Amino acid sequence: MCTDMAKKAKAKQAEPMKLFYIFYNQERWDNWIKTLEGADFEPAEGEDVSEGEQMLYSFTEDITLSVLKIIRLYQNDRFTKEEAIAKLDDVELIVMTGLPEGELEDIIGSLQLSLLVLFTACRKYIEGEFDKDIKALVKKGRGIDEENFEEALEVAANIGAAVVDGATCCAKYIKDDAENPGLFDEWLIEIETMSNAMKSLAKFDEEPGEAS
Numbered sequence: 001m002c003t004d005m006a007k008k009a010k011a012k013q014a015e016p017m018k019l020f021y022i023f024y025n026q027e028r029w030d031n032w033i034k035t036l037e038g039a040d041f042e043p044a045e046g047e048d049v050s051e052g053e054q055m056l057y058s059f060t061e062d063i064t065l066s067v068l069k070i071i072r073l074y075q076n077d078r079f080t081k082e083e084a085i086a087k088l089d090d091v092e093l094i095v096m097t098g099l100p101e102g103e104l105e106d107i108i109g110s111l112q113l114s115l116l117v118l119f120t121a122c123r124k125y126i127e128g129e130f131d132k133d134i135k136a137l138v139k140k141g142r143g144i145d146e147e148n149f150e151e152a153l154e155v156a157a158n159i160g161a162a163v164v165d166g167a168t169c170c171a172k173y174i175k176d177d178a179e180n181p182g183l184f185d186e187w188l189i190e191i192e193t194m195s196n197a198m199k200s201l202a203k204f205d206e207e208p209g210e211a212s
Helices: 002-014 026-037 050-073 081-096 105-127 134-143 149-164 181-201
Strands: none
Touching: 002 134, 026 081, 026 105, 050 081, 050 105, 050 181, 081 105, 105 149, 105 181, 134 149, 134 181, 149 181
């Protein structure tokens, strides 16, 4: 009897733990918006990047990391496919719903457009059907007219899914000298942020803890 109980206890202990993780919530989003409302988006004399632009990049990194922690937990068998998608839905609802009024409306609207590839790529990765030929995908994406929004997003999402799966992209494809990058280039920039985030999360969840 005791032996059977010990075996059951050991088997239960070996199962992936269902832990409580905090990813992203409305309060976190609202706090970032308030911070950005007080930021100066005009570069100081002698500076190339404004305070607001620096904050906006940190804001984007924060969201990207939060979303990719869900993916890492899925990869580590902490979440089922259904649970991971539900968590993604929760974060996407916060990030992609509504716009602040005033000067930030266009800025946050542009941010939401670039983050479309994050959520679309993560879902594509979870579904498991995506192309991994990044060089061919970049060439194809650059050849698509921006009016074909959904087609371009589908190509970019394939690149993002491949990066989540471990591929390297997209620094060498990003045009540093582009004054007004197109939407596909904006997606490549976000995918590069995703790539860096995945590297930083390599050891994430090796020990129980919060994904805050």
